Amino acid sequence: MEWDSTLVYSMKQLSKRNVVELKDYCHYFRGVSFLRKKLFKEAKNELGFISKNFAFYYNVIFYFGEIALQKNEFELALKYFNFIKDANEKQYFFKRNAVLQDIGLCYLHLKKFHKAEEYLFKNSKLNEIEKDTLALIESYLSLANLYYIQYKDNQAIPYFEKAYHLSKRVKSFDLKRAAAKNMAAVEENRKNFPLALTYRKEYEAWKDSLNDQNKVWAIADLEKKFAIKQKQKEVNVLAAENKAKIAERNGFLISSVLLFVLLGTGVYFYRQKIRNNKIILAQKNELDELNATKDKLFSIVSHDLRSSVNALKTSNGKLIQNLESKNYAELDVLLHKNSSIASGAYNLLDNLLNWALLQTQQGYFYRESLHLIRIVEHVEYNYKPLMLNKNIDFKSSVSASDYVFADMDSLKIIIRNFLDNAIKFSKENGKISIYSRPASEDFCYLVIEDTGLGMNEATRKELLKETVLLSKKQNDDIVGTGLGMQLCKSLIRKNEGKLDIESEENVGTRIIIALPKFKNHG
Template sequence: MIKIKSCIVSIVFLIPFFLFSQDKYPVDKLFNIEIKLKARKFEEDINFNKAQTFFREKNWDSTLVYSMKELSATKNIELIDYCYYFRAISFKHKKLLKEAKKEFNKVSDNFQHYYKVKINLGEIALEQNEFKSALQYFQEIEKLPVNKLYNVYKGSILHNIGLCYLHLNEFDKAETYLFKSVNLQEREKDTLTLIGSYMDLANLYYTQYKDSQAIPYFEKAYHLSKKVKSFDLKRAAAKNMAAVEENRKNFPLALTYRKEFEQWKDSLNDQNKVWEIAEVEKKFAVTQKQKEVDILAAENKVKIAERNGFIISSLLLLILFGTGVYFYRQKIKNSKIILAQKNELDELNATKDKLFSIVSHDLRSSVNALKTSNGKLMENLESKNFTELDVLLHNNSTIANGAYNLLDNLLNWALLQTKQAYFYQESLHLATIVQHVEYNYKPLMLNENITFNNDVSKEDYVFADLDSLKIIIRNMLDNAIKFSKENGTISIYTRPSSEDFCYLVIEDTGLGMNEPTRQELLKETVLLSKKKNDDIIGTGLGMQLCKSLIRKNGGKLEIESEENVGTKIIIVLPKFKNHG
């Protein structure tokens, strides 16, 4: 039987040689323990501590940031070597091999783990096809004794040396080292790396046109791949077997392997999968048809014509069907958009109606209360009852303030909804803004015998719009006063902030709320909610306005509350990081 060698080589070598990195093996616990000890020894070096923590957590971007900060700050040679090593490993994992190589070359020869540097430089050289350079690195590591000082996985080193020789066409040496690595992996029952080793041995023999020696290793890799969960290995093993069977002209079995290979391919390659399967099916069909051509040539021409006509008809029907489905889906999509817009419009209209209902009710209540109070005021003015006059005047002031706040919130809410409000985010000193708002509310709190504490950090700067931030703080303070009891306490302070956000807390010892009410207030909705206590003037518009403004500033709102204990309103706003 004549073999079509060019076919099998072109297919087999679509599967690359497997580079075995030390990273494929369990984490070097001794090395991690050692860098922890170094961190304790140099605990004052905060940047080094953060760099080694992120390195152990495999957070490569943060490792690069803090190792560079440490390099710019320290003159300690030992820490400098560790930082260069951390950076090199990070770049290597991010596939930035040139940068990784530069950082490895900056590590001094006195580094305790310099052998790890050579291993990694060898792996980089192998990935960059610098086979002679890689071979030199791996041969140096091969000579190292296996003990606690050198945590080296011999199987990977031997395998990589074999790959170097294979790429350099020194097949005898490649075979020797690949067999050594396979023997080690078989003893260690390292299934994943063993599959790759079998494939590389098969490639070695196929390169030399030794099919009888290569095929058993392809078969071993295929059967062993059934036991692992790696889709890449399963796919590579199945594809190799398909190529082997195609070369043997066993097309039905090749088709089986090809279909198995396609099962593991990513959905993004579905189109390629169809064409590759069709190619194998086509080869099989052509082989069968050729026999019929030799016997009945004329009859075969008719069948070909019929088949072509059927294919063209099928394609036309498929195109028509696809076009119909497309337009049907577009119609459904447009209908859904229209329905969603209708629902949104209905919801906005319902919100508008509810807003007008609530605002008109509360304004009418406020005006009616003022009317009644003014009548009593006139009566007491005639009788000169100054004690009652003082009470009535304070009551009128409270009602007027409530009505003014309602109208102010209504105006701001309308501007926000119609997108006419001026909005500009900038760096704002949080403590100063709070002091400005506090100044307007202190007389009201003194009148209500409410104790006020301001512990806002003077170091916090937020990135927000000035007017909207004042509106938020005013409304939250107004609510705190409104729901606080006489002789209560209102505190405003900042919690320890994160790297990106600042937490402003407004805490009162007032009525509080139950869990369902708290959840209702935090819902993402445009509908307004009426306050539970009818004795207290309020529409819920202020809270809705605050939530909208907080979201627009890139923050969020949190609430902690317990009935008859008090409430904590937590305003989370983005920090201004570039403040000098």
């Protein structure tokens, strides 16, 4: 989530409009952004501006509780969480098991162990029913620590072991590290030092993996700077060579007989042209051979990134000019333009990473029962500020009874790309709907519909072809490579699903995603 961008857009809306409901939403988004950035004082201030008539005021109470818990104000946190613990979670964005977990932690810190056990046990049972692996690991660790600090090792250790085994199935480095570290402590207390050492090494390995992940972008930035430096050296060498050629040509012309000046000049340029053509032809043949061995994704990404960087370079030049002239209105437009360019480049890199992991079979892929409406709500929540910015009328009516058998991460990538396209290709004041079609015996059908640019029949058929070739852009004003569409098609096939498209130019597009139904859900 781009919390800084959320803060910028929400402040822009606060400065423009004085509608109470819109101001509540802006303060809400700002409060959540500050909370996720761990700026608790600022988060509490922003949430305090929200009126009690706000549609999601229970969410505000939940976040007040989280802030109090982070600040070790456990009694105050309990008051907030107890106020909302019986709320209907379908109307809000927090889950009841998260509230139970937080209440249990408050009682644990207050050393009210019986109450802590009651709520933490309820939370773990609810997570087991919902098959929420990440939340289940956290609840097992909390129960284990509850018993462990009371020296009830026989009750604590099974929960430590459950959390450790479940951590093998998730991607969260933090949970993997915590589970391994706790197992190391358990084995050390058992005096089983060889096994404790094994867990310690695993803990350090996950710690190093997290550090390596944080260094990826720094390394990429260094590589880019190195490439630019090397290219500048080549430019300097070519400039020196050109100067030498110019001097040679001038010397030849001066020393030549005036009678043969025209003839000599013609012959010289003709020979230079033939020579340059040979060099160009040789270089072309070499480049053709090199390009034939490169992955098509490389050329696409390099082109789009170069376009984005060039656009940023041009825009930054205008930023400097307008900053000097104090043209703040134009500065605001340029800053939002830069944000859009950076967001597009980030989405391209994110799709490229997932595509590369998919092609090299390095990505984590685990199919399980997923509550479709929960996945859709999680994705759409991140895009509501973008739709609000374009004044798009958004409706979601996904069936609460649909459970699909799919990989959670890849399903989120699919929905995120199609929703992003719907927003990107929609005009101001457009409409976007996400809803369910009646399920069949084997499949659940999720539809993402917009009233955007649409496409002709030839483009629609081209997009549905079983091919690795990337789609061509139909509108030069909209940034896109087609990589997201190909990634979605590949992930849908891997999840044994189907894709269909219904579209009409200047009317809109309807994306229909068929996903295998989870039939054993009770």
